[in-house]
Amino acid sequence: MQKLYKTAYHTNPMLVENTITLASLYKILFEEEPLTLSDPCMQKLEESFNFLKTFSNDKIIYGINTGFGPMAQYRIEDESLSQLQYNIIRSHATGAGQPLPERYVKAAMVARLYTFLQGKSGVHKELALLITEFINRGIIPYVPEHGSVGASGDLVQLAHIALTLIGEGEVFYQGKKRDTASVLAENGLQPFQMHIREGLSVTNGTSVMTGIGIVNLIYARQLMQWAVGASVMMNEIATSYDDFMSEPLNEAKQHEGQQEIARMMRQWVKDSLCVRKRENELYNGKHEEKIFTHKVQPYYSLRCIPQILGPVYDELLNAEKVLINEINSACDNPIVDPDTQNVYHGGNFHGDYVSFEMDKLKIAVTKLTMLAERQINYLFHDRINGILPPFVNMGVLGLNYGLQASQFTATSTTAECQTLSNPMYVHSIPNNNDNQDIVSMGTNSALMAKTVIENAYQVMAILMMGIVQAIDCLDIADRISPRSQQVYKEIRAFFPVFREDTPKYKEIESMMVYLKKGRFQEK
Template sequence: MIQVGGTKLSLKDFEEILLYKKPIALDKAAIERVQASFDFLKQFSNHKLIYGINTGFGPMAQYKVSDDNILQLQYNLIRSHSSGGGTVLNPLLGRAVMIARLNNHLQGYSGVHLELVELMTAMINADLVPCIYEHGGVGASGDLVQLAHLALGVIGEGEVWYQGQLMPAAQGFELAGLKPLQVHIREGLSLINGTSAMTGVGLLNIIRAHKLVDWSVTLSAITNELMEVYDDHFSHELNIVKHHKGQNYIAAAFRDVLAGSQMIRSRSEHLYNPENIQHDVFEDKVQEYYSLRCVTQVLGPVYDALVQAENTVVNELNSVNDNPVVDVANQNIFHGGNFHGDYVSFEMDKLKIAITKLTMLSERQLNYFLNSRLNQKFPPFVNLGVLGFNFGMQGIQFTATSTTAENQTLSFPMYVHSIPNNNDNQDIVSMGFNAAQLTKKVIDNAYEVVAIQAMTLLQAVDYLECQEKMSPKTKAVYDALRNIFPKFVEDSPLYKSLAKVRTWLEANAPATIYG
């Protein structure tokens, strides 16, 4: 069981709760902070005008609300802003949003009743997840529409996912043995006013991107191995003189994956040996194409961008991101804009650009193997059948090319795409949730392209019959993937195989295959 609210949640903690459904429990100190915050807000708000307690919201804040209506005000806020469009987020994404929102409340600056954090904890443990729609949030006042749908489910209205099944909220609460929330003071505003939707989706993007980078390193290594490249471009000596952590991380990973390979060649042995250079023209390229030779320089910045995104979005996960901030220590309530999603929006834009570049690298390596005039080693489209009669990987290359092109278009940043709204109260916004959702789409697409590359490499290994010359780690990947996608010679539809390979890559990290 993971204690939440005591120390900062790490990405690993978040992953354990989200993907592996490890139960959570509230930290004792966090419970005390939440209670103290609620007690202070209740006392402090008497005979004062405080935004969201006894006023309207946004540009309607100049209107005072009578004491008789302050609880109904919170329900009105939730219901009126539950106005999302597009598709419903899958329950995994909804669960990610819930975890992020709970962790915000546990900081003890929200003035919510203890019942809220206890209920959200119970809902996460029971896998009871409100339905959240993808369209609506502009990312300042936070993810208002997405989080309003979260709040709607918490008060027992709308629809929920219960253990993966979609149903009316009342039915889901009954099956889970839970009771919906009754608002006390400002639970409505505190639920919907923050960055937890973009943060939850952003963290899942980062988890998936880490695995994607690992697969890109592994498949790039196999690509180089099958082409019997020279080893200096991923050597420690060449890369260490470039002072970037990402490049040297990728180079070290590359060397690790290829350790023990009998196919990688030494430049010193082959080209620096006078006995081997008695020709004026060499069939082998002295230097490989950039998509093979420059992997550390291409994936290095991708890795660095991913690390930066992780640090920033984990900071956001552990931050107070609603408004106003109920500060017990200073005995005051501070109004501002901690709900603004620029930090997450900017990192998601940078991450999707990085993953698009990864996709482009994969597509170029794929094209290199499919074009016999480039590689001068494999039949066209790595066709193991009869040329002209069979087609090998020819058809599926179109899917990789078009998907890569889509990623390139999707990489236009949301961060610089602010549109004023809300009677111009929100005159500059982050579009953070849109940025996180587009990054998710880019990552989805990247897995598709990488899966096609993996399928092609398997066919190439079988053409060369070089399995026993591969490194132990690349051979383990080959064996595992061949259980998913068997060798083919005669043409058959590949779309189901593509779906299987992609699903498998998403579910398995290379390190678990190496043993």
């Protein structure tokens, strides 16, 4: 394969075909594995470009020799065709708000690359190669969060990415925000020059919402694993009867997610000395007690974990299906099809699939967060748990306060998640001279899901702080399951047991870093 650019990354890059899995996306986004385009991909790009070049000579095709959007009724003269492609990029780079974090922008570039690799966009291969160089070298376009209505896709945010590909705008590079031109020069890269329709193709589609969604999904899957582990450790602290996670009970209900969560819990709790066997204590011998000192059935936030997290698990599976389908699709307009020798005008840029899925994902993660908040309340409320001091306070009651104030943070953050869970999918507002008269708001939905997931990590961090404090309060570190012991030891390595009052904001941040760092990698 011809190399147009000098490379500056490590060896053994991932060979890119025209489809990708979540596991490969994880390697690119979280392990910085570099990419190289395969020969079949390059051939597919060239075939699509060459067909469009020939086909478009004497035809009227949207975005090649017409204006864009409601301006499509105006024909563009031949001498202005190249300028037209630059104009859509420059005119649409109108984003506002905070910059989208680098990992999410990188994911959007990967998503855009895979749209082109379907061979249905008619773009020149140099565009795909330059995007690959940006990904491999860590050249991350400055992309403001706000601007997309999610139909014609992510026009505004993609325009900010496109702006950097033509050597304009700004990028983040090696930890600093810099002008693009100097970074390209430093890396021996040339700005992209328009051929036929690359300005439209690079700005038109669902790649930003899809990229955000992919990162959201990976973080949410990690969070799900922690929710399962925390729930097991909660039941170890409460010395619950273990039959709520039993196989016969959960297979009596025909939901894959519930059964899988119960299986995961049984695996985590294996060899624990804390959980109880109902058959050994309540089904054995004669019982004449009038009041049972140990709860026969614990609170729902401890007992109903498979039923609560099961639907969340199922949603994660569906979100993966939708997002992987989207990233392996051609999502721009028009669609260039060398196989049928035609160019089709339609709406593959419309983001409803991603929008709907991100709404469902944020609802699922909010429910997970609500569960964690209730488990925090169980740990901190001495009159509910009956075994721990208030707020797992290991100091002097009244003088010291334990994790009392941390609950305020968890409660307020959970409340914000509940509000953010209102759907964007049904909040279409017509715009663009009513050309875009029904839109997806998919990027807003993905961004709100991103916030909900970040909030959920904050609440989970406080829960895990409470759990390890409770384990030390009860002196049961040697009785919990081996897997729970491993987590306990890892946390105590950076969050030691405490009795005196100290600020906890740095510890919450450290705990979030720990929870995100990749214990449960993509399979």
